[in-house]
Amino acid sequence: MIVVNRPSDQTLAMLYRGIMDNHKAFDLLTFGDLCVDLIVSGDDVRPQFGQVEKLVGDYTLEMGGSCSLFACQAARLGLRTAILGRVGDDSFGRLVVRRLQECGVDTRYVSVDPHVKTGLGIALCQDNDRAILTYMGTINVLQPGDVTGALLASARHLHHGSYYLHTGLLPGIPDIFRRAKQLGLSTSLDPNWDPQELWDANLAEVLPYTDILMPNEQEARFISHQSRLAEAVASFHTQGVRLVTVKLGAQGALVDDGQATLRRAVAPVSGGDSIGAGDSFDAGFLSGWLRDMPLKGCLDLACACGSSVASQVGGLAGQLRFLPQIHTDTSWYQSTKK
Numbered sequence: 001m002i003v004v005n006r007p008s009d010q011t012l013a014m015l016y017r018g019i020m021d022n023h024k025a026f027d028l029l030t031f032g033d034l035c036v037d038l039i040v041s042g043d044d045v046r047p048q049f050g051q052v053e054k055l056v057g058d059y060t061l062e063m064g065g066s067c068s069l070f071a072c073q074a075a076r077l078g079l080r081t082a083i084l085g086r087v088g089d090d091s092f093g094r095l096v097v098r099r100l101q102e103c104g105v106d107t108r109y110v111s112v113d114p115h116v117k118t119g120l121g122i123a124l125c126q127d128n129d130r131a132i133l134t135y136m137g138t139i140n141v142l143q144p145g146d147v148t149g150a151l152l153a154s155a156r157h158l159h160h161g162s163y164y165l166h167t168g169l170l171p172g173i174p175d176i177f178r179r180a181k182q183l184g185l186s187t188s189l190d191p192n193w194d195p196q197e198l199w200d201a202n203l204a205e206v207l208p209y210t211d212i213l214m215p216n217e218q219e220a221r222f223i224s225h226q227s228r229l230a231e232a233v234a235s236f237h238t239q240g241v242r243l244v245t246v247k248l249g250a251q252g253a254l255v256d257d258g259q260a261t262l263r264r265a266v267a268p269v270s271g272g273d274s275i276g277a278g279d280s281f282d283a284g285f286l287s288g289w290l291r292d293m294p295l296k297g298c299l300d301l302a303c304a305c306g307s308s309v310a311s312q313v314g315g316l317a318g319q320l321r322f323l324p325q326i327h328t329d330t331s332w333y334q335s336t337k338k
């Protein structure tokens with residue numbers, strides 16, 4: 001595989017040297033929005049009622065779910081990663097568990113629930129756009145009571161990556177993040193898209209317990225109700241967030257610690273879709289941050305992971321297991337001191 005946006009030598013050296021705290025069973029814990037994605041693509045994938053049958057160009061059936069894709073990328077970068085969730089007693093559920101395990105994710109907290117079907121997303125893709133039909137099933141079955149103190153205490157870091165989709169957990173998230181912080185975990189939150197586009201939920205109650213907030217540009221604006229990105233980022237810091245990363249698609253990303261904004265441009269890639277790019281970005285960033293790497297290196301890893309996934313179809317295919325070739329060009333960075 002060709003890695004277009006390679007991290008620098010220095011970043012790789014730090015990644016391999018990184019100090020890991022082995023006192024906990026896991027580096028990372030996340031909540032599984034466990035489901036499969038059926039991605040149907042072609043020149044004309046628009047369904048036509050009246051019993052019309054259309055032939056399409058291609059399809060891919062793969063594990064989906066932001067947190068699941070995140071967990072796979074994190075495990076592939078060497079973080080000891082566990083996921084809490086449920087699958088149905090069906091072939092899609094077995095596919096999900098197999099994929100997680102193949103990527104190195106610990107599935108001891110994934111149970112089979114015979115009363116629910118595994119979640120399904122059907123994505124119809126044409127002309128760089130897509131329409132998605134989602135059957136929730138196991139995606140939102142977790143309840144706050146499933147997140148025990150013992151589970152939280154087993155990890156160094158808690159990441160939540162599909163805030164608005166986990167409707168079962170949603171009311172309990174502020175308390176879960178508060179408990180995680182009390183138990184000494186660091187926390188990160190990628191809100192991802194709100195399918196209802198309301199953007200209010202109880203996010204304001206979670207932000208004081210969030211070390212790293214990881215939205216894309218549009219999400220940052222909607223959540224903060226600010227039209228300018230700089231003001232959106234500043235408002236998150238005011239609410240208690242330590243670090244904000246903002247994903248900017250083919251324009252790369254930025255990270256802001258309240259003192260300075262560090263930007264990272266990327267060479268645009270094409271040929272894939274955008275499924276899971278942001279989730280692998282999150283995993284790349286945390287794989288550096290949990291090794292105490294400087295923010296520049298974390299952003300470097302994050303963009304390498306995001307752009308690699310963006311260059312392939314589906315959210316798993318482009319994930320980086322290790323970063324094979326070395327690149328020393330650091331001209332992509334632009335740091336703006338405040």
Ligand SMILES: Nc1ncnc2c1ncn2[C@@H]1O[C@H](COP(=O)(O)OP(=O)(O)O)[C@@H](O)[C@H]1O
Nearest residue numbers: 216247249250252253268269277278306307310
């Ligand atoms: N077309 C692209 N070319 C190069 N890198 C990309 C492209 N799309 C995404 N990326 C990388 O993946 C990261 C996350 O993608 P993005 O689409 O912004 O996130 P999200 O999926 O959360 O909306 C970006 O910050 C960038 O580093």
Ligand SMILES: [Mg+2]
Nearest residue numbers: 192216278279
């Ligand atoms: Mg995203």
